[in-house]
Amino acid sequence: MLKTQLHKNFDTGNFKIGASKLKQLLWYFTNVFFFKSGIMPISSILVVLLRLFGAKVGKEVRIKPGIYIKYPWKLEIDDFSWLADCYLDNLDEIKIGKNCCISQQAVLITGNHNYTNTKFSLITGPIVLEDGAWIGARATVGPGVTIHSHAVLTMGSVATKNLMPYAIYHGTPAIQVKDRVIKA
Structure with missing residues (x-):
């Protein structure tokens, strides 16, 4: 078997950060101080800061202290969604619909x-x-994964493919274990 060495310079393809160096620098310190550190526990202030850096954030969105967001200008969060101290490494777009929940870690x-x-x-x-x-x-x-309407990815599971609507997924890689039935 022929082994080939990796190049010293990685190929970033068509990747674009989408912001000036100054904006990136300002976001870095804003993220570390206000978001990641947990020093700012007031969700409405965190939402305002996200909007200032280009995130599209709907009404009544809750952002909890300790969250990490790579590039807010590549983030869209619709109404009534809740984000705990999670990690959003969004080199590409992340779109979060209404009434979504992203739990701790x-x-x-x-x-x-x-x-x-x-x-x-x-x-x-x-x-x-x-x-x-x-x-x-x-x-x-x-x-590249879409979590379809009302699907659940359970604690510690890994989604490498799209999750179907109203289904509960578990495991690594995640597989459907049952339907999600929502009762009034």
Whole structure:
């Protein structure tokens, strides 16, 4: 078997950060001080800061202290959604619908590398959470995944493929274990 060395410079393909160096620098310190540190427990102030940096945030959205957001200008959160101290590594767009929940220490990661390529090329894909989706504590959602309407990814599970609507998924990789039945 022929082994090939990886290039020293990784291939970032068509990846664009989407903000000036100054905006990136300002966001870095804002993120560390106000968001990641947990020093600012008031959700409405965190929402205002996200909007100032280009995030589209709906009404009555709750952002909890300790959250990490890579690039707010690539983030959209619709009405009445709730984000705990989770990790949003959004090299690509993350769109969160209405009434969604992202629980404690959940990870949404939109980028990865092509390990079969000597250039170790960057691969990105958007993540979409449709209305009513719930990402359990310490669950992980990978690049290019859509969590369809009212689907649940249970605690510690990993979604590498789209999750169907009104279904509950568990495991690594996540598989459907039952239907989600919502009662009044």
